[in-house]
Amino acid sequence: MSFDNPQVEKHTKKFYFQEIEKIIEFPNPTNPGKYNQYYVELKTAETVKKLGKAALLGEFLESPEVENNYPHTVGYYKESTGEGPNFKPEYLAIRKICTIEEFWLFLNASNI
Numbered sequence: 001m002s003f004d005n006p007q008v009e010k011h012t013k014k015f016y017f018q019e020i021e022k023i024i025e026f027p028n029p030t031n032p033g034k035y036n037q038y039y040v041e042l043k044t045a046e047t048v049k050k051l052g053k054a055a056l057l058g059e060f061l062e063s064p065e066v067e068n069n070y071p072h073t074v075g076y077y078k079e080s081t082g083e084g085p086n087f088k089p090e091y092l093a094i095r096k097i098c099t100i101e102e103f104w105l106f107l108n109a110s111n112i
Contacts, residue, residue: 013110014080016089018073020065021045024057035107036061045087061100071098076110 013026023043036058060066073096077089093110097103 012078014077014089015106016045016075016077017066018075020069020072022060022065024060035104046084061103067100071096072103074103074106076106 015024016022017024021044023045025041025043026038027041036056038057039054040057040060042055042060066072073094075089075091075094077091080087080089082088093106095102095106097106
């Protein structure tokens with residue numbers, strides 16, 4: 001399944017890890033090279049604000065917060081409204097992932 005859509009291409013691609021309430025945003029245009037070397041912005045759903053500087057995607061996915069809390073419900077979206085309990089992403093796709101490899105497959109399907 002691919003999400004090739006010119007409308008989506010104009011927006012930053014965002015993935016929400018629901019159980020840990022973290023958002024990763026891929027800058028537009030995306031990074032070249034392998035996924036684990038992509039720089040992403042980390043945000044929290046509570047404030048929908050940056051947690052700090054850009055992080056390597058591979059480091060985030062290998063962090064104890066992610067690795068010790070599988071499975072994750074991950075939603076791919078382009079727009080959202082609200083913060084905290086009112087945070088409402090408009091999902092293009094949502095998946096339950098149990099391994100880092102499943103997340104890589106999700107990225108491939110979303111054409112990052």
